[in-house]
Amino acid sequence: GENVEQHPSTLSVQEGDSAVIKCTYSDSASNYFPWYKQELGKRPQLIIDIRSNVGEKKDQRIAVTLNKTAKHFSLHITETQPEDSAVYFCAARSDTGRRALTFGSGTRLQVQP
Amino acid sequence: GAVVSQHPSRVICKSGTSVKIECRSLDFQATTMFWYRQFPKQSLMLMATSNEGSKATYEQGVEKDKFLINHASLTLSTLTVTSAHPEDSSFYICSARDPGGISQQYFGPGTRLTVT
Secondary structure (H helix, E strand, O other), X not given: OOOEEEEOOEEEEEOOOOEEEEEEEOOOOEEEEEEEEEOOOOOOEEEEEEEOOOOEEEEOOEEEEEXXXXXXXXXXXXXXXXXXXXXXXXXXXXXXXOOOOEEOOOEEEEEEO | OOOEEEEOOEEEEOOOOOEEEEEEXXXXXXXXXXXXXXXXXXXXXXXXXXXXXOOOEEOXXXXXXXXXXXXXXXXXXXXXXXXXXXXXOEEEEEEEEOOOOOOOEEEOOOEEEEEO
């Protein structure tokens, strides 16, 4: 099955700096890669996603890049703000089989004011 | 976006009892729902895939007789934790795919289960 690895596990940045979180996946059939933000005790919130036919997608301060050949995808947050502090999860899914998301281990992002 | 509800949000039960958690898709019909478990400071781990009108598909290591899943309608899936033990204490989250949508899965708000 799919295996998703995520790094780093914790990330501390100064307000205004950029943050980058990286993930790798193992199943070449995966073609959908969402990123979620989760606050303590809450459900994961989708912040951006990308499909395998696209190499990059941007939404304001958030961008995701995908290298399908290397099976890498990354989340980039620019101009970080204290309210960006949360746990971020990457995930991967294929459109075959059970079509369930496989999550990375998570990154705890702390933005220092 | 689509809405998925989950009930109860919190439950405390005694060891040996059973607890039922409901997951509902409120504005779309979901032929497939997923149940995840999340231990503190850990990731979401898929427990099982719930299929409307058929048996659930369980992930390796998840006991199907302990975690009973019923998906009797296109808008409701239930997870029953039978003979709960303290190690079953966790955050249980369901999600549903909108078959009319492109890719997105919608998550319920989660259920915090504490077994004493």
